Amino acid sequence: xxxxxxxxxxxxxxxxxxxxxxxxxxxxxxxxxxxxxxxxxxxxxxxxxxxxxxxxxxxxxxxxxxxxxxxxxxxxxxxxxxxxxxxxxxxxxxxxxxxxxxxxxxxxxxxxxxxxxxxxxxxxxxxxxxxxxxxxxxxxxxxxxxxxxxxxxxxxxxxxxxxxxxxxxxxxxxxxxxxxxxxxxxxxxxxxxxxxxxxxxxxxxxxxxxxxxxxxxxxxxxxxxxxxxxxxxxxxxxxxxxxxxxxxxxxxxxxxxxxxxxxxxxxxxxxxxxxxxxx
Amino acid sequence: xxxxxxxxxxxxxxxxxxxxxxxxxxxxxxxxxxxxxxxxxxxxxxxxxxxxxxxxxxxxxxxxxxxxxxxxxxxxxxxxxxxxxxxxxxxxxxxxxxxxxxxxxxxx
Numbered sequence: 001x002x003x004x005x006x007x008x009x010x011x012x013x014x015x016x017x018x019x020x021x022x023x024x025x026x027x028x029x030x031x032x033x034x035x036x037x038x039x040x041x042x043x044x045x046x047x048x049x050x051x052x053x054x055x056x057x058x059x060x061x062x063x064x065x066x067x068x069x070x071x072x073x074x075x076x077x078x079x080x081x082x083x084x085x086x087x088x089x090x091x092x093x094x095x096x097x098x099x100x101x102x103x104x105x106x107x108x109x110x111x112x113x114x115x116x117x118x119x120x121x122x123x124x125x126x127x128x129x130x131x132x133x134x135x136x137x138x139x140x141x142x143x144x145x146x147x148x149x150x151x152x153x154x155x156x157x158x159x160x161x162x163x164x165x166x167x168x169x170x171x172x173x174x175x176x177x178x179x180x181x182x183x184x185x186x187x188x189x190x191x192x193x194x195x196x197x198x199x200x201x202x203x204x205x206x207x208x209x210x211x212x213x214x215x216x217x218x219x220x221x222x223x224x225x226x227x228x229x230x231x232x233x234x235x236x237x238x239x240x241x242x243x244x245x246x247x248x249x250x251x252x253x254x255x256x257x258x259x260x261x262x263x264x265x266x267x268x269x270x271x272x273x274x275x276x277x278x279x
Numbered sequence: 280x281x282x283x284x285x286x287x288x289x290x291x292x293x294x295x296x297x298x299x300x301x302x303x304x305x306x307x308x309x310x311x312x313x314x315x316x317x318x319x320x321x322x323x324x325x326x327x328x329x330x331x332x333x334x335x336x337x338x339x340x341x342x343x344x345x346x347x348x349x350x351x352x353x354x355x356x357x358x359x360x361x362x363x364x365x366x367x368x369x370x371x372x373x374x375x376x377x378x379x380x381x382x383x384x385x386x387x
Binding site for chain 1: 365368370374375380
């Protein structure tokens, strides 16, 4: 039965509308090590929803400006490079997942966890020589399969979350038990359908259990970042317990515990500052 | 050790052992308690009778130490609960210790 459900879910994903071209362009642009902000502004201007959100945030009391911000260019100056990156990425993707009365995932907590994983991934990437912005994007989107399942298959998700609560297990274990697939497989299938960059597709599918034989550093980075954030209690990933750090991943990355200790205050500070921008 | 701390507090939350860090005056300007007075149940009662809503108090170090112990224990309980079932894995044990050290330092 659950094999049929899995087949149904993965089949339905292929029927979803493709990601708007503007979003694909944005994701590709934001993954680059040095973002061309003129180009970025041009892309943002093509999306009225994103433009209005950008202006609304730049004009909010959070930034305390005495004058009104009226243009994308000015908003970019007010918000700063890093916030624009987070806002664009989060807004573009989250808008693809309609909210329903039956949704069981606390989206704000999940985004907080995603943001924490993104910030942590960026810190780890700086240590292990991976492109930090690529790691940030991968961290931010690593769990987007959960959003997809909750948005499109929420009938199953209340049973799944109940299973997690009762068994204190991982969400992916409950998902496989009840619907025969999990958010990583769903996320990877959707990322492929939406033409996400190859590295991102691979990470979304593998970060939970990175391969021992075929190492993929970006998946390793997000694996460690995800677990650090769950252990630190940043947001809520939906799991009933913390996943266990993989020994072979830890050895491959060669991170020191002192490095982890140094990044913890930075993770909490960045999340508190930036959650406003994406929530 | 946490240094003593001054704060404005609602009279309902003030408890004995705290020390007033400012004069307490009525609306007409009459001073009913001077700064440095140790709060007792009678002080609280009189302040309420005189219609005082808020007072400036100082938490003595001894009281703050008590708060710190409770906070430390709450952090430890939360972490133990979160790491339940995974502490027998050496890496998870190390992660637990790293986060615990950070959280405890943050409280001080």
